Amino acid sequence: MGLLFVVSVITFSIFFVVPRIAGGTPETLATRYVGRAATAETVHLTAQRLGFYDPMTVQYANWAKGIVVGAEYDYGAGVERCPAPCLGYSFITKQPVWPDLLDRAPVTASLAVGASILWLVAGVATGVLSALRRGTIFDRAAMGIALAGVSLPIFFTGLVSLAFFSYTLGWTAPGGQFIPFSENPAEWAYSMILPWITLAFLFSAQYARLTRAGMLETMHEDYIRTARAKGLRERNVVIQHGLRAALTPILTIFGLDVGLLLGGAVLTEKTFSLNGLGKYAVDGIVSQDMPKIMGVTLLAAFFIVIANLVVDLLYAVVDPRVRTQ
């Protein structure tokens, strides 16, 4: 929780304090809401209503309060209620940010969950086989592909696979479609399969390399020899004893990667025209729509903090030495 507080302070500072230090005034901020054509008086009034003249600490408190319990804005002709969590209003659309985020989150979550399962399975399996067949053609080929996977940017592999699988072969859905899972699971998977594979290719390459290195190390441990000395089948030695130990650091990174992706996979979403959080953030950046950017930033930070927490707890489950008595 402490971490979330720190993250919120930093996010707030980046968007409110830093611009002020850089020479911005409450009026320049208010202009963003009312437009350049507005009179100086309108700007002044808006800045006052939105509390831009208050001390920074008060502004932060109000902003944080809005997130926790909601906020009310008096716009002169009435009171606008912004329910919690209130992340402010878009400069451009004048709509509250939070409902937008809720709209986009399922797309990003679908992308992250599907891709992460794919890359975990594919990456770990490739890594284990590579480690066991170290130095063979399979190992070299797999590691070569992994190197390519790590190196190739998503907008390259994404566009190439779109061109090939969707437009030439017609096997997969073209970009820009998203059918919610609740509506039609099959259609949902069909619409997401290419983004999943493309994103998973990038990540599984990294996981294959990590798994391979981890397996090469653990398979030389004394307890592997003990497992063999017991007469265990080699398959069980590899999976239950070797992989079990090698998987621990991989799960840590996995948790963090998933947390990171839940906050928006910017390049993938942009490449496949998926209306997720990442694309929302990019749109916000392009139109300099600060509340949008802040909203996504805060949500992404929230996911990363939660992922960290989950990983810490998971670590205790996975490694008994971490558990306290």
Add this chain to the structure above:
Amino acid sequence: MSSNTTRQEGDPADRPGVDGFLRVKDLRVHFPTDDGVVKSVDGLSFNLERGETLGIVGESGSGKSVTSLSIMGLHPPGTAKISGQVVLNGEDLIGASREHIRKLRGKNMAMIFQDPLSAMHPYYTVGHQIIEAYRVHNRVSKQVARKHAIDMLDRVGIPQPGARVDDYPHQFSGGMRQRAMIAMALSCDPELLIADEPTTALDVTVQAQILDLIRDLQQEFNSAVIIITHDLGVVAELADDILVMYAGRGIEYATAHEIFTAPQHPYTWGLLGSMPRLDRERTERLMPIKGTPPSLINVPSGCPFHPRCLYRELTGGASETERPELLEISPRHFLACHLSAQDRQRVWETDIKPNL
């Protein structure tokens, strides 16, 4: 497979009067490397009965552990070139399929390793690891196996085995871990138990307990035991026979009593001289064997021990050119040395024995 037609007179693998529960004959384990062939074991023979204990003694790199791993078939495929015979209960293990050896491992032959902390999996409970060992070879339910695991922990002297069975290895002390390792190794009642430096990682007070435990359990299970060590003190109490290894070969092989009362090889003398004795008057200082163990890629010509041997002049140059064979010099006493019987007797009586 185990043809008895090629027997040679005085072969240590064919010690008279025994049919051989475990018979190792002319075992060679070579590792091809970029620098050359490492001859870790180069023609080793010995013989072991059920209920007997053999101590294999030697410095680091003399081939002790490689020997035990070869018997267990634990060298990864493709790394070692193994030839010779390892006959367990009339069955040659060197030519057997890997799958067959796997089924024998743990059930017919089991092993205790040097460092019980790294030899146990850190993520599984002690009980789980014993249960696993038991269930590989016995089709029993988890409950039955768990009860067996608790019984085994009880037998090796773990207090409150019913509670400790669910502990992880890091929650055990070093001595208890080694006890648990022993429980794991003995869980399937193996006929052959190999203990590779079982006490090296333990502190001195625990060492004696573990050795006592191994001896007691051996009598109970009537298994054949090989104890591998660099410490003659460990095998002094325990072993019936002692095989002294140097550079991958046996250089002296006799009953423990003979090795301690009438050793014949200069290297054995050196080992005895470098061993602290509590039952004797304290002499000036321990006498280390000069020099270092030889390279196993370029093994010295002739007797591999000759560069470090204090008595090589007495052989008239033979030790530098001709490798001595392990021959039976008296019943159940095999020796590989060029020194004449008279010279050995004289040196032992005058130079060595008084200084031990």
